[in-house]
Amino acid sequence: MEITTIIIIVFALFILFAAFFTVKQQSAVVIERFGKFHSVRNSGLQMKIPIIDRLAGRVNLKIQQLDVIIETKTKDNVFVKMKVSVQFKVIQEKVYDAFYKLEYPHDQITAYVFDVVRAEVPKLILDDVFERKDDIAIAVKRELNEAMTTYGYDIINTLVTDIDPDIQVKNAMNRINAADREKTATEFEAESQRIRIVAKAKAEAESKRLQGQGIADQRREIARGLVESVEVLNNVGINSQEASALIVVTQHYDTLQAIGSDTNSNLILLPNSPQAASEMLNNMVVSFAASNQVGEAMKTKIKNTNRKSREDKNSDYQDDTEQK
Known part of the structure; x- marks a missing residue:
């Protein structure tokens, strides 16, 4: 009798514990x-009828991610590997569809x-694939939403996370990029x-202009x-020719003194004799006289x-008057 009671109690406890179960969040x-x-x-805490009811399965309501790697060809016949990340979840109101209608959701999404x-990719050249990867992701999401909503799945987002062309194509693209950057660097x-040359030329031109202005x-x-010196000498009774001679001789010896004061100078002034100033003055006078003669001849x-x-014009005018 006691054994039967124990069995009944154990069975009752088993039934009691089997009637309750918990469901995790999400x-x-x-x-x-x-x-x-x-x-x-x-x-939460749930209850079922033991033996009659059973847990057929658990459905995850969290956002899940599936990474799909696809190899395809572009319009310009370049093979690329693309990685598309799909973020999806089961719609809470459609748990029945997600559990019973689709057995392998990952395989369906991958397909x-x-x-x-x-x-989409064979319509684009390789450069456009990189530039329009967002358009490809949008197209994938649109197609998946239309198909997977029927099975109780919501596509949260799709991302093209990687585009990997063939290694030879990548090397060629790197060479093109390097050549383009080299070209840009050369242009700069x-x-x-050019800017340095122009700036240097402007500086030299400004220097020459200032130098010329200084010389002038x-x-x-x-x-x-010299004019003031000649006027002063004339005021004390020295004529212009004597004054010129005195000025030339003075400048000549001033020049010799300036040259001699520089110990590192290798300049030799020829001729360098006491008659040099006189001969220089005579040459200048002769040159001035010859220049004056040429000028007077040109004026005459x-x-x-x-x-x-004028005479020819007057003669022609008189002839015309007589003919009239």
Whole structure:
């Protein structure tokens, strides 16, 4: 009798514990009664009829990610490997569809990703694949949403996370990129060189202009000083020729003194004799006289030419008057 009581108590405890179960957060449990769908239980403490009801399965309601790697060909016949990450989850209101209608959701999603990518990428050249990867991801998401909603799945997002062309193509692209950067660097260096040359030319031109202006100012002041010196000498009874001779001799010896004061100078002034200043003055006087004679001759010739031209015009005017 005691053994029977113990068995009954144990069986009752087993039935009691078997009637209760817990469902974790972000998950759902499908309950079947005699092999037929009965209900969906959400998170928390739940109860079922032991032996009659059973837990058919648990459905994860969290966001899941599936990485799909596809090899395909572009419009310009370049083979690329693309990695597409699909983020999806089971719609809580459609746990029944997700559990009963689709047995292998990952395989189904992979098949749709392959289909869309291999339909979109062959329309684009390799450069456009990199630039329009977001468009490809949007196309994949649109196609998956239309297909997977029927099975109780919601596609949260799709991302093209990697585009890997053939190794030879990557090497060629790297060479093109390096050549393009080298070209840009050469252009910048040439522009920099041009700017330096232009700046140097402007600086040299400004230097020459200032140097010329300085020489002109110097010569102007020298001429003004000579005029003042001649006037001073004339005021004390020295005529212009004597004054010029005195100035030339003075400048000559001043030059010799300036040259002699520099111990490192290798300049030799020829001729260098006491008569050098006198000969220089005589040469200058002769040159001035010859220049004056040439100038007077040119003026006389111009006057004669102008007078003859006027006479010819008067003669022609008189002839015309007599004919009339």
